[in-house]
Amino acid sequence: MRFPSSIFVSVSLFTAETTAALYLSSTYSSAGDRIWQGLTLLFTLLASVLVQLALTFIHRDLSRDRPLVLLLHILQLGPVVRCLEAFCIYGSVGGVEEPYASITRKKQMPREGQSEEVERQVGQAEGKLFTHRAAFARTSVIQAFLGSAPQLTLQLYICVVQRGVSIGRGTLMVISLLSIVYGALRCNILAIKIKYDDYEVDVRPLTYVCIFLWRSFEIATRVVVLVLFSSVLQFWILPVVFGNFLVFFFYPWILFWQSHSPFPENIEKTLTRVGTTIVLCLLTFLYAGINMFCWSAVQVKLNDPDLINKSQNWYRMAVYYMLRFVENASLLLLWYVYRTDVYDVVCAPLLVLQLLVAYATAIFFMLVFYQFCHPCRRLFSSSMTQGLWDCSSLLCVACRSASAPSRPMGKAVPEPSWKDPATDQPHDTVSGSTDDLPNNTTYDMLNDTTFDAPNEPEDNTGGGANGDLSHSLACNV
Numbered sequence: 001m002r003f004p005s006s007i008f009v010s011v012s013l014f015t016a017e018t019t020a021a022l023y024l025s026s027t028y029s030s031a032g033d034r035i036w037q038g039l040t041l042l043f044t045l046l047a048s049v050l051v052q053l054a055l056t057f058i059h060r061d062l063s064r065d066r067p068l069v070l071l072l073h074i075l076q077l078g079p080v081v082r083c084l085e086a087f088c089i090y091g092s093v094g095g096v097e098e099p100y101a102s103i104t105r106k107k108q109m110p111r112e113g114q115s116e117e118v119e120r121q122v123g124q125a126e127g128k129l130f131t132h133r134a135a136f137a138r139t140s141v142i143q144a145f146l147g148s149a150p151q152l153t154l155q156l157y158i159c160v161v162q163r164g165v166s167i168g169r170g171t172l173m174v175i176s177l178l179s180i181v182y183g184a185l186r187c188n189i190l191a192i193k194i195k196y197d198d199y200e201v202d203v204r205p206l207t208y209v210c211i212f213l214w215r216s217f218e219i220a221t222r223v224v225v226l227v228l229f230s231s232v233l234q235f236w237i238l239p240v241v242f243g244n245f246l247v248f249f250f251y252p253w254i255l256f257w258q259s260h261s262p263f264p265e266n267i268e269k270t271l272t273r274v275g276t277t278i279v280l281c282l283l284t285f286l287y288a289g290i291n292m293f294c295w296s297a298v299q300v301k302l303n304d305p306d307l308i309n310k311s312q313n314w315y316r317m318a319v320y321y322m323l324r325f326v327e328n329a330s331l332l333l334l335w336y337v338y339r340t341d342v343y344d345v346v347c348a349p350l351l352v353l354q355l356l357v358a359y360a361t362a363i364f365f366m367l368v369f370y371q372f373c374h375p376c377r378r379l380f381s382s383s384m385t386q387g388l389w390d391c392s393s394l395l396c397v398a399c400r401s402a403s404a405p406s407r408p409m410g411k412a413v414p415e416p417s418w419k420d421p422a423t424d425q426p427h428d429t430v431s432g433s434t435d436d437l438p439n440n441t442t443y444d445m446l447n448d449t450t451f452d453a454p455n456e457p458e459d460n461t462g463g464g465a466n467g468d469l470s471h472s473l474a475c476n477v
Helices: 005-031 034-059 067-074 078-092 124-162 167-195 205-232 237-259 273-293 314-338 341-345 348-373 384-403
Strands: 102-107 117-122
Touching (some): 005 034, 005 124, 034 078, 067 078, 124 167, 124 205, 124 273
8 A cells, every 4th residue: 555645745736735825924914014904815715615615525424423523623623633634544454354345356567569458456445545546636735726826926926016025925936936846747647546546556756856846847937927017907817817817717618508418416416406506506616716827627518427537638728728829928928128227136138038948847847747658658549649739730830721811712814816718717715814713711629546436324425326526527637
């Protein structure tokens, strides 16, 4: 059984960021900055409350008699208690021989076109520990994009406005950036585990390094661009942020309404239709928050039983990064035009170039990941390079077709006929000019192995009818 290192990292980041935010808010209170203090506490408490709710929902504490655990969650100590519980389970493994619980069947990665199926017995303790790992993986994503990302943006904006970085603010920004990158990394691993649930997925250290570099450049660049733009055009940042958020929030719902599928009823058997709607709205809210700062590896699909899209859509990814690059470049151009004297200490053209190169570097590491480091690249139905190339070709064809001038058909000007002196008959001549016709062609466009939860009479946290969280809403970040 593996050591629960991912749980320890998640709780450490959560505790460190909460502590740093509380300390920084106290310094804002001492300095009389009530607005900065309120916003810092708001982002901290909002993420903490959502994390407590997520842990309670995943472990189904509301339907079980555990009042002490619920009280600790109300006191915002749920992650710490869950971490201690996971380590107690890990320490007790091997001390008492436990009965057989369940058997998992996983396919190995195909070699030479063949794939073998492997069976493995899973005990009750390992099943409980898996549930804890799955819960903290999802709460890491919630903490990252609904708490750490807005917190980092706020603190960087304060640094620009006050023209200085204090020790407390710098510490909080570093922890927040690490929390965001770690949450994005966990989101990538979750997407791999969910999409390739039938296979035994082995994530190597090089894969983690590649994802870490990809997400670090992408998220850091995005945050800096938003802060620079908001520092010179404070009111225009609101339409940009809310426009992005609303597009990604309603996009899954629009696809769901177009599919004419029935309303999802298999999320949790204890939820009513109103409760299911609230949970789905929270899911799309998180999805929009992720796409605000980076590409979401988990694509929400509300008409799917598992609520995620398991197909690898290279076209959607290519369009996202193209549009995001254009948006970042446009925001930087507007910042360059309207920048104030605050930025006289920096070389503005060099800063713009560095940010664009940094985002291009993120795209480079993303391509390296999917081409060489993805643990399931052998299972891709199509090559990523070929898919992106086809997408770019279609975009080029569409642009050429849209920009081609539509010239009207002109009448042919007949050349004068002449008569053969021998036959005195007119000769036929080919006359008229060939006009260019418009092109009317159209083109169609961490090893959290999932298994059946062990049957446990008293502490069933691993499964249940219509509620297996490895395939339900809780796992669809």
